[in-house]
Amino acid sequence: MSRAVLALGSNLGDREKNLELAVATLGELVRVVSGVYETPPWGDPDQPPYLNAVLIAEDGDENPHAWLTRARACERAAGRERDPERPFGPRTLDVDVIAVWGGDGQPVISTDPELILPHPRAHLRAFVLRPWLDIEPFGLLPGHGFVYELINEQPAAGDVAGLTARPDVALG
Ligand SMILES: Nc1ncnc2c1ncn2[C@@H]1O[C@H](COP(=O)(O)OP(=O)(O)OP(=O)(O)O)[C@@H](O)[C@H]1O
């Protein structure tokens, strides 16, 4: 058994449909999906606002790389349009593997550049921490601490006020 926190983001095309495609592609693996937030672009300001959400999924397959394969399948389903010159630039759909736990409940730590776990920038991103907090109030980002603490630390703390809940956009 493997459990993963995945972060979804879209700022090109039909953003709502792109996030929905990710949830549909993951299908029965999905346990809970957060609410959607409209968020200002992080890391590369000259691009449209994002819709972001987080979900928790589980699978019998213990291999953590299977989550990266599934994330890429979601991105392909949404056309995976992006500018290779801009690492934090606009995209139809981004699915990041934030953290993975094995069947023993222990977090998976990986320094493989193909799949770094936990995700190396998750603790800095209010657009990941805020929706995660909604679905797991005592969520732990391995190596960093409780999500409710991280969201009160800079730089994420300074970005929280800029997020807008979008209860009109419901996924799953
Ligand atoms: N935890 C992870 N989740 C997703 N991709 C990862 C992870 N760790 C390493 N990668 C690798 O990062 C590379 C770039 O991924 P991607 O294009 O999604 O990055 P990005 O979305 O532009 O930036 P960011 O990961 O900061 O959101 C991919 O080749 C992927 O294999």
Ligand SMILES: Nc1nc2c(c(=O)[nH]1)N=C(CO)CN2
């Ligand atoms: N608000 C927001 N900004 C981003 C996002 C994202 O999902 N949301 N994803 C990025 C890709 O690395 C870069 N910047």
